[in-house]
Amino acid sequence: MKTTLRAMIAVTLLLGHHVIALAVLAGTALAVALLIRYGGRDGTVPFTAVMVMLAVPVLTALIKTVRYRPEPPGGLPLDRTAEPALWAEIDAIARRAGTRPPDDLRLTPEANAAVAEQTRGLALTAGRRHMTIGMPLLETLTVAELRAVLAHELGHYSRRHTLLGHLTHRGAAALRNTTAALHSDDPWTTALRKVFDGYTEVYLRVSRAVRRAQETEADRLMVEISGRDAAASALRTVRTTAAAWPAFLDRHVGPATRHGLAPADVLGGFRALLDEPSRRDELAEILTRPGRTDPHDSHPTLADRLRAIARCPEPAAASPDARPATDLLTDAAAVRARFHRALFGDAAGLDWDELAARLAALHTAEDGLRLLAAAERVTGTAPATLGTLLTDIEKGHGPAIADELSGGGTDPADRRAERMLDRLRALTSSALQDAGHLTARSSWTGRPVRYHGPDGTETDLDALVPATLDPATLDPDRLTRQITELRNRLTAWGADPDHRPAPPGRAGTALYGVLHGLQDDEGGHYDALVLEPGILFVPISEQEATDEAIAELPIRARVQHLLNLPPADLLHRHDTWLLETGAVHKGTFWSGTNMWTLRLLLNRAAMDGTPGDGLLHIAGLPPCTRPHDAREILKAALGPRLTTSDKQT
Known part of the structure; x- marks a missing residue:
């Protein structure tokens, strides 16, 4: 009885909502009638304008509510x-x-x-x-x-x-x-x-x-x-x-x-x-x-x-x-197979260890190349390799490379050093995997990938490149000793000092990452491939962008579909457009808890021949790429032109 009474009160309140909405609409009708009868006298024009301005969104919402028909679920x-x-x-x-x-x-x-x-x-x-x-x-x-x-x-x-x-x-x-x-x-x-x-x-x-x-x-x-x-x-x-x-x-x-x-x-x-x-x-x-x-x-x-x-x-x-x-x-096996096809299509599946090895090679190559690109921008040495990088760090360029990796942002010094050491671990891991002396295997504890040496024992990359190897805090002699120790370990494990990872690209174009859940100034929704030539924006519907009921897997399916198509094919789609990296003069990235904002200052002459600069705002709205991941992807593409902040000012 108590639940029924509360339900009746809730329904009464719901009817009250409609009464308020209808009162706004009735007021608008009255204002229009007064305007027709009395013209512009006694403030009827501004009164009518205000009522119409209020009535349009209320009427839209009321129609949307009455006409609402839930769609049947997928699956x-x-x-x-x-x-x-x-x-x-x-x-x-x-x-x-x-x-x-x-x-x-x-x-x-x-x-x-x-x-x-x-x-x-x-x-x-x-x-x-x-x-x-x-x-x-x-x-x-x-x-x-x-x-x-x-x-x-x-x-x-x-x-x-x-x-x-x-x-x-x-x-x-x-x-x-x-x-x-x-x-x-x-x-x-x-x-x-x-x-x-x-x-x-x-x-x-x-x-x-x-x-x-x-x-x-x-x-x-x-x-x-x-x-x-x-x-x-x-x-x-x-x-x-x-x-x-x-x-x-x-x-x-x-x-x-x-x-x-x-x-x-x-x-x-x-x-x-x-x-x-x-x-x-x-x-x-x-x-x-x-x-x-x-x-x-x-x-x-x-x-x-x-x-x-x-x-x-x-x-x-x-x-x-x-x-x-x-x-x-x-037939549980048949149902599982149908479920797998619904998630991944006809993509060939890999066992978990093989998948871990493939992903480790791709991710360490991506991170290693970001570190080498930062070193090239700081020192002018091109193409940079594992060996030239260690020499650059030994010569004292480590702090500058760490700053370059951070995009010139305001991150604390210890965070910049930690980011550079993580990239250095990735680069050494890539070299050892390429030499066949390090194998990645899947793990259900801690990190999703564990590394094993030639004898099958687990290898700790944090020990191979220790946190104490901080170029900003070590004196030159200690820094030289630690770099020498690292070189000796890599040589003993058969790593090539001239190692430079092959870009994990697709269709001849280096891919920095995929951003999803984007919205532009005009309310358009996009997924985006961040490629070496620029950012390729692929439009999606508002429903795809905002449907959080089963958000994770539809997003992953969209991303996989983008990755399966050559960029040239995507460019020929209706409303798909490419923002060339060279057209970006400067970028600013603000991050929140689960959303972010990107403001790009564009060289308009590089885009359409019109002199001057233009602004482009892109927002990542939930469910979107996580702020940290989006920032790292954009840093890889824009380098020092991107500055970051944890708060928008």
Whole structure:
């Protein structure tokens, strides 16, 4: 009864939003009528102008809300005939929940499960019902835990939940649409936006209570169907899988897709990471962290949910089923193969050790070449090699090279030295790999790549190029001794002093990196290849740029697709354009927590023959390339012309 009352209040507030919006529209109609009748007398023109200025964004948001139709989810379809056992579980749970089963079932790359309905008429009319299950969850849950997860999702549509409760989700979207539309700096629009902002805050707090109560009810259904232990275990497994899967993609899969590579068994790698003892300890520690209390969070904290589950009575009919959830699939291997193709297309997969070796060679070559390019700009020695670089450092050019690597920014001296030593380790690693005396292997602990010497023992590159080798702090004699020791080690391991990595380019063009999630001054959205000749901007749709529901893998698929196409082909696409490196006079990069801004001062004469300079602003907006990675990529392309700052001034 309490939940129903709160839902009625939330729906009343939602109707109040529409009343305010309609009042603005009625005021606009009145202003127009007055203008027609009285012309410009008594201030009717400015009054009408203000009302029209307010009405346009409000009307746009209202139409957008009323016409909103959620798109059916993506993913791999699993139909009834192909997966009868899994569908039998879903049908049985739906009957227990007192609701109809979903109309279709899809497998997604998220560590999540959900049920969504394509409703109409402000969510009052039910439509097709879609269920999604994340493949990472199928790989980590038991059958009993999967039943609990499915029961929770279907529980949101059970007879325990009022129809009014579903309207609270639509209400949040309506208010967000309105406040987003009121983005003008005009004082009247700003004042109206503050009204809707305050209204939204009240609405979200009321609706949050409704949604949290529904989460608790859905958890009770989990217990009734699967038992307390399976329900609690399911919540813990979902939490740890949701934490581990994005980190796994970011550290072990993302670097491969950047170069058009793919692992042969991505899910096998994920299982190996979860089985690593140190990783198990890390994931167990996640469960002990106190949950954050966000006033707008629709879910109670994990600790609160576990305590509520412990208070539920244990059902007599619940029986544990510790089989892997994938046992419910008719052919788990075939489903995994379909999932792999959906992620990586037809790219030939490499085993994890081979993939680690390929990536290590590419990454150390990239970083080594950045160091050599900085040395060439400082000393004028070209082409620079491992041997000439060590000589330049010995002669005292190390601090200047470190500054050049930092793009002339304001980084502390110790950070500049650390960056140069990291690049030097990469260059020595590249030389040793090229000589066949250093092998990279995959690792699920610490760094994703471990190096092994000729005898198979692990090699520490930090010991090979120690942190004490800091040209800015060592006196000349000690610096010479340390450089001599490094030369002797490299010679003993067979490294070529004339080593210069081959550029890890594509189609004859050196690739510094890929930037995604970009927006220009006019609101256009892009992915960009940062190449030796310049930055190649490839337009994407606004939906592709802002869809964060399954952001990670669509981004990786876009990046891989770009890497598979020659730049010449991309240039012939509609709206694709190249900003030549030579056209950039100066660049400034500001970084935030998860976004960044790039301001480029352009030599317009180099672009279109018009004398003078021009400005170009590019923003990286979430989900976008991480600020640190974007800065490093742009530094490699622009060198000392790029300055960086942690704060925009």
